[in-house]
Amino acid sequence: MSEHNPAAAEQPAEIRAFLEAIGPRRLTPEEARQLNLLRLKHGLPAMSVTGVAALLADDEKE
Amino acid sequence: MQQGRVAWSDILEGDEVERFLKSFVLSGEERKHLQQAHPQVDFSALPATLAQVQKDVSNIWRNKGFLTPAELKNELIQQYMPDADPVVRDFVAGIELSRNRPEAVTGYLPKEHAYLATGLAHFYALDSGMPMAMVEVDFSNMGGTNAYFRDLLAREEGVLPEEVEPRRAELMTDKAMRLLAATITDVIAKELPEERIIPIRTGGDELRILVTGLGDYDEITTLTSKLHGAIERHVAGMGLQDHKHAKAPDDPTRNGFGAALHIQDMAMIETPQTIIQEMDGVISANKQILGLLRLGRIDEEAVETEAAGKLLRGDLNMSAEEIQRKIADEVAEAKILAEQVAQKLRYRNPAYNGALTGGVKGFHAYVDSAMPKTNSMLFRYGEVPPVLAAHPMGGENRPEGVAPLAAQEARYMQAALHHFAAQGIALNAAQRHLLRLSIEGLTPEDPSAEVMMPQGMVKTIDNIAADTKDFKAQFDPASDASQRALARAGLRDMAEIKPYGLGVSFHNLAGLNNALGHHNADLVLRHMAKHIIEGALEYAGIPARDSTAIAHHGGGNFSVLIHPGGVDEGGKPWFASPVMVNRARVEIRKRTAELNNTNIADFLLRKDIYVTAGMEQYFADEGLKTFADVEDPKTRVHLSDKGPVEYKVNGIHAAVSTSAMTFDPAGRPQMSGGAFIGRLRNEADEKIEHMRAHLFLRGHAQIVDGNGPAVLQDYGLAFNEAARMIRHSAHMDRGLMPDQSARREKNRFRFQQPPDRRGRP
Numbered sequence: 001m002s003e004h005n006p007a008a009a010e011q012p013a014e015i016r017a018f019l020e021a022i023g024p025r026r027l028t029p030e031e032a033r034q035l036n037l038l039r040l041k042h043g044l045p046a047m048s049v050t051g052v053a054a055l056l057a058d059d060e061k062e
Numbered sequence: 063m064q065q066g067r068v069a070w071s072d073i074l075e076g077d078e079v080e081r082f083l084k085s086f087v088l089s090g091e092e093r094k095h096l097q098q099a100h101p102q103v104d105f106s107a108l109p110a111t112l113a114q115v116q117k118d119v120s121n122i123w124r125n126k127g128f129l130t131p132a133e134l135k136n137e138l139i140q141q142y143m144p145d146a147d148p149v150v151r152d153f154v155a156g157i158e159l160s161r162n163r164p165e166a167v168t169g170y171l172p173k174e175h176a177y178l179a180t181g182l183a184h185f186y187a188l189d190s191g192m193p194m195a196m197v198e199v200d201f202s203n204m205g206g207t208n209a210y211f212r213d214l215l216a217r218e219e220g221v222l223p224e225e226v227e228p229r230r231a232e233l234m235t236d237k238a239m240r241l242l243a244a245t246i247t248d249v250i251a252k253e254l255p256e257e258r259i260i261p262i263r264t265g266g267d268e269l270r271i272l273v274t275g276l277g278d279y280d281e282i283t284t285l286t287s288k289l290h291g292a293i294e295r296h297v298a299g300m301g302l303q304d305h306k307h308a309k310a311p312d313d314p315t316r317n318g319f320g321a322a323l324h325i326q327d328m329a330m331i332e333t334p335q336t337i338i339q340e341m342d343g344v345i346s347a348n349k350q351i352l353g354l355l356r357l358g359r360i361d362e363e364a365v366e367t368e369a370a371g372k373l374l375r376g377d378l379n380m381s382a383e384e385i386q387r388k389i390a391d392e393v394a395e396a397k398i399l400a401e402q403v404a405q406k407l408r409y410r411n412p413a414y415n416g417a418l419t420g421g422v423k424g425f426h427a428y429v430d431s432a433m434p435k436t437n438s439m440l441f442r443y444g445e446v447p448p449v450l451a452a453h454p455m456g457g458e459n460r461p462e463g464v465a466p467l468a469a470q471e472a473r474y475m476q477a478a479l480h481h482f483a484a485q486g487i488a489l490n491a492a493q494r495h496l497l498r499l500s501i502e503g504l505t506p507e508d509p510s511a512e513v514m515m516p517q518g519m520v521k522t523i524d525n526i527a528a529d530t531k532d533f534k535a536q537f538d539p540a541s542d543a544s545q546r547a548l549a550r551a552g553l554r555d556m557a558e559i560k561p562y563g564l565g566v567s568f569h570n571l572a573g574l575n576n577a578l579g580h581h582n583a584d585l586v587l588r589h590m591a592k593h594i595i596e597g598a599l600e601y602a603g604i605p606a607r608d609s610t611a612i613a614h615h616g617g618g619n620f621s622v623l624i625h626p627g628g629v630d631e632g633g634k635p636w637f638a639s640p641v642m643v644n645r646a647r648v649e650i651r652k653r654t655a656e657l658n659n660t661n662i663a664d665f666l667l668r669k670d671i672y673v674t675a676g677m678e679q680y681f682a683d684e685g686l687k688t689f690a691d692v693e694d695p696k697t698r699v700h701l702s703d704k705g706p707v708e709y710k711v712n713g714i715h716a717a718v719s720t721s722a723m724t725f726d727p728a729g730r731p732q733m734s735g736g737a738f739i740g741r742l743r744n745e746a747d748e749k750i751e752h753m754r755a756h757l758f759l760r761g762h763a764q765i766v767d768g769n770g771p772a773v774l775q776d777y778g779l780a781f782n783e784a785a786r787m788i789r790h791s792a793h794m795d796r797g798l799m800p801d802q803s804a805r806r807e808k809n810r811f812r813f814q815q816p817p818d819r820r821g822r823p
Contacts, residue, residue, distance in 0.1 A: 023680025
């Protein structure tokens with residue numbers, strides 16, 4: 001069982017402000033993309049483009 | 063969770079958890095009442111406070127780990143009836159384990175468990191401090207995939223797609239969905255073999271998997287990549303990468319079938335009200351990235367941002383030039399990788415690789431060979447005790463001691479007590495209380511709408527239909543009370559007394575979800591069930607709480623059962639009639655129109671939702687003043703003599719189909735509650751389709767690419783078409799009120815909104 005990463009105990013203020021500005025609704029595709037960029041910027045768990053690409057390009061890693 | 067530190071509102075679906083825990087509490091007043099009635103019974107094992115139940119739950123988690131809601135409920139009930147006969151304990155365990163029965167397509171737990179399981183998982187994360195993650199999965203293009211399979215079947219069979227039974231194509235999409243669902247749990251189980259994995263199908267194209275022990279960010283990121291990798295390989299192997307998206311046929315990045323996901327550390331949920339919306343956003347971004355990868359392309363900005371983030375959090379001594387160079391290298395490498403990905407996926411895809419078997423046969427062979435078997439090992443489930451599985455339990459099969467038209471739970475309870483009595487087992491009041499608690503779960507609620515799930519409705523209809531004869535036999539037709547009740551209902555004699563069914567279809571649930579998010583849209587859905595439908599039944603003179611059943615069938619679809627009658631609070635009989643049913647139908651439409659006139663912020667405030675300044679600003683920016691402003695996300699097409707015109711029907715609208723229930727499941731086994739409700743729902747769906755077209759023709763729709771009123775003036779066919787619609791709808795109503803239905807249909811739109819900023823005239 002893994003431990004929590006204590007460095008990431010709070011949502012970064014930039015992401016919180018971004019989401020608050022959007023309000024309670026479904027994000028548009030562009031807003032979704034921007035949210036993902038913010039997560040990548042702040043090191044929050046997100047899908048890594050290079051991670052998935054490397055995995056798919058390598059048949060050994062099945 | 064320590065008492066007083068975290069409020070239920072801080073927990074995702076916290077109200078569900080609170081309700082679940084409270085159901086075990088025997089309050090002081092209830093305890094006193096029961097103790098007086100049963101002085102010999104020991105009620106001390108039953109918890110007196112919510113805090114006590116919370117403590118018991120924490121102890122169970124500590125000893126047994128995280129459990130499914132049914133497993134947890136079983137543990138609590140077993141603890142609270144320590145002296146019960148082992149036969150009773152096994153019986154309850156049987157009931158609860160039967161609730162773990164997976165749903166047919168994915169093999170996951172069904173939706174009825176979604177909110178409580180999620181809430182308990184969040185509660186577990188905060189209470190135990192142990193890692194707990196939630197994997198949210200959204201499938202792509204189910205509609206387009208159905209169409210693709212229909213075309214494929216037609217091509218291979220040499221017929222037109224319209225000649226292929228749609229269900230055959232849907233079953234193939236279901237099979238593809240099952241492979242991906244099973245693959246997701248298989249990958250997680252292999253990565254985390256020691257952890258508890260609880261998968262739930264939360265919607266038609268949505269899954270949620272709760273996983274203990276997953277909280278480390280690097281581990282989550284790695285697992286996210288592995289899961290997407292496994293999904294993409296299977297999508298290619300099934301040959302499902304390229305068909306057009308049903309809603310975006312011109313965007314090649316959205317082509318094909320698939321699934322994207324996001325993993326959320328549940329200890330990190332700051333705003334439960336919007337976390338699902340946030341997760342959906344990340345999933346949408348992942349779909350865009352995967353769509354590009356399939357085509358051998360990358361989102362350069364995403365690669366740059368990820369690389370920059372890693373570099374800036376790593377070696378702080380690196381110069382700006384070095385950072386820029388490394389980022390550029392990463393992007394260049396990612397571009398090469400993306401091209402390789404597209405090639406590798408095509409190599410797996412029978413549409414590109416002639417060495418692979420394609421077509422329908424190839425699809426089935428691929429899925430059959432690739433299907434992992436992990437799901438069956440994730441949770442145990444059993445059959446419901448045979449005495450409770452008997453169906454129908456109405457008419458001559460009604461358990462002894464149960465009155466005609468009794469609730470489903472009363473039938474189950476009495477059948478169980480007879481079962482125990484036959485074995486010489488007597489249950490005391492405390493044990494009966496707990497048995498009832500378990501039995502209530504056999505008629506589960508849909509957590510979104512907080513009304514019955516469809517399977518409960520089917521059984522209820524069969525039983526009420528079978529009971530109607532016995533219900534009528536309770537009354538002396540010649541008595542003054544019966545004659546007065548018949549006159550009030552507008553019926554001539556007892557033979558005209560029947561139960562009724564309603565199919566209610568609300569338009570634009572998807573728009574509500576988009577505009578308000580899932581959490582707030584659920585509040586509207588509950589308003590539809592309680593205020594609009596149940597309120598309309600009460601208004602029509604039907605004691606809704608005791609004499610009706612309402613079920614939610616997903617989206618904006620509900621079904622309603624109205625008993626043939628009953629006895630009111632004053633002891634007087636009442637009988638259901640076409641007049642009452644029609645009054646309820648008109649009232650449902652009226653109340654829906656009132657919802658359209660309701661200010662959204664005011665509505666949310668009345669539901670105890672704190673409307674922030676940000677939300678107010680959002681409503682102002684989006685022009686969302688009332689529910690009539692909720693935009694239809696789907697663009698619809700009207701084919702006129704001037705060419706196709708695209709339009710949207712904004713706001714919330716309702717169509718209602720009605721029918722008397724005239725079958726007796728005992729006498730006519732070829733009929734069933736399922737078939738009856740299916741027909742009503744189809745009629746309601748058909749009506750809502752016609753209503754959308756009608757609203758467009760009457761100028762109450764938003765024209766997508768032009769000025770609404772100006773465009774509408776061009777339609778020579780408009781009024782003829784409208785008249786045809788009216789005739790069609792009237793024909794559909796004829797079974798109920800043939801002489802009035804056409805007039806009602808003409809007046810149907812009198813409650814529609816005045817012109818608004820979205821172009822509705």
